[in-house]
Amino acid sequence: MMSFHEISDVLLCNVTDRVSFWFVVTDSSQNMTTVPGSVVEAAIRMNRNRINSAFLLSDKTLQFLKITSTLSPPVEPSTPVWLIVFGVVLCLIVAGIVFLVVAGIQQRKKKNKESTERENLEEKGEVTVTVENGIPCEALDLKAGHINGVFAADDERFTSL
């Protein structure tokens, strides 16, 4: 039922310092009866945005008691954002691992080939390789010190058991 109302149809009462008030809407076409509350509530719910913007207020600053506002849910994209970032980082890390593993295997193959070549040459007696205790000097890591197990065991004599 469409009915037109004027500004004079809205009656205010109980206006306080707090800028809060009660209001009723009267229906001038039907002999000054008040419009039922549920109709007014439904109308306000539908037009909440217009009422807010008329006062330059928002749902938080203009409150209608007993009319809870429908909150708008946050925007959610179809794939969760975190999965996208996760996928990117995962691909980078896996690529790094594969690269390092393959590089390691290639390096080992090269070292094996070199040592077999050198063994073949030694058998032929063509290359003299400086050797210490059967280990070629290049392979010995001369920088890091080694504890000789024979002498270290001697320490037992001095430690009281």
Place this chain on the structure above:
Amino acid sequence: GFLIPYFIMLIAEGMPLLYLELAVGQRMRRGSIGAWKIISPYLCGVGVASVVVSFFLSMYYNVINAWAFWYLFHSFQDPLPWATCPLNSNRTGYEEECEKTSSTQYFWYRQTLNISPSLEASGNMQWEQALCLTLAWLVVYLCILRGTESTGKVVYVTASLPYCVLIIYLIRGLTLHGAVNGLVYMFTPKLEQLSNPKTWISAATQIFFSLGLGFGSLIAFASYNEPTNNCERHAIIVSLINSTTSIFASIVTFSIYGFKATFNYESCINKVILLLLNAFDLEEGSLTADNLNEMKDYLMATHPQEYAQLSPQLKNCSLEAELDTAVQGTGLAFIVYSEAIKNMEVPQLYSVLYFVMLLMLGIGSMLGNTAAILTPLTDSRVIATRFPKEVISGVVCFINCVIGLIFTMEAGNYWFDIFNDYAATLSLLLIVLVETIAVCYIYGIRRFEKDLYTMIGRKPNWYWKIMWAFASPLLIISLFIFYLTDYILTGTLQYQAWDATQGQLVTKDYPSYALAVIGLLVAASTMCIPLGALVTFIRKRLKRERVSTVA
């Protein structure tokens, strides 16, 4: 207030023990197991205990990195997901659990952990957390793949990036509103806290953890040094840099806490003002933060009945109470920082920076832990000749990842707290105590002096000798006594469980199998030391008998 015990512990425990471990590693040129075997064959258990503790630590520590990854991936949204509560089913309000607590706590407890109400209700595995944990282990594997030499290069990045982020945060943090409150709180000593032994224990464990003492990782790293490396200077420099960084980081942290506390305090006051204005229909602007107290008394006098009806909802807002809300624990680190970040401008940038920094720090710690486990494995000729480095590191990472999936279940955070509280603390103290006593009294402090003289060309002065021989062991023994008396006095152990209906933590008792696990954790590492001595003793006996029968 924490600064005084921290500095005393640093000077009495941190620096001497750091120098000791570096010197031992550099001299013996082995990982922790081999090094202690050389000092005295009965002490091989100490090395094994260190490796066991490192193993437990690596099991649970990477879960923190998984959480940091989770938060990092979620920082690329606007608004941040922990800034607002999700809506309930009929879109009339926010979800109930989120209403009772704050949105950041809801995001942590419900959307990150999906925590169950108690330890017994295990629940399902959270696949999102499992994915993040796998990613974290893949990152660790990538860094340790090529052995400690390559780890050294990674550590350049993981150690320097946090400094850059900390400086950015320092500038941002000090310019925040209310940061001064946090700083004042940090620097005022609280005398009643100093008399509580728990403060001293946590200062000691903090020093041990941040310097990495007792894990075997220091010995492992030092064994790769040149024999003539000046480890005394390094020890002093490292501990000073470490404490300066800690102070720097805590200035940043406390300025952010101050901001968060002031923000919460002011919103609390605003809520109270709104409530009073609505209830008494007062004019807007008549109640402000300054005149709130007088107006409250006035309203109580003039409208006693309505005020009495309203008073249960009127919370007493206190800045001190906001600052006191606990400033420790892993979960709280995530909650408090995410809460502070959501209130800044451009929160996505600060969030990404912060969690990248957290990741760098966490991965740096993980590298130290895994190095402590891998060095003994690669030292032992049995394993190292059969399998290449990549396979050994891969197997270690894989085993740890599979065990770590326990912490991604719904009750996982409770198990995490068990590991966090009990796996390392007591065992570390014992290991460090045995280390000091072993080097000073069993190996002999004069022999150690001579070793240091051959290595760095200088004998240690009286400060080091007194600390090693007397002060550190005494302090650790007294800490032990405090710990045990505290445990005996409080009786059974309890934990904090999240109650979804109330929206806060409640205290519950551990079930018996959880207590058994705690006992097992502590026993597994501490029993290694006497067991190692016993095994060596039996082996020597058998050898002597064999020799005597042959002769």
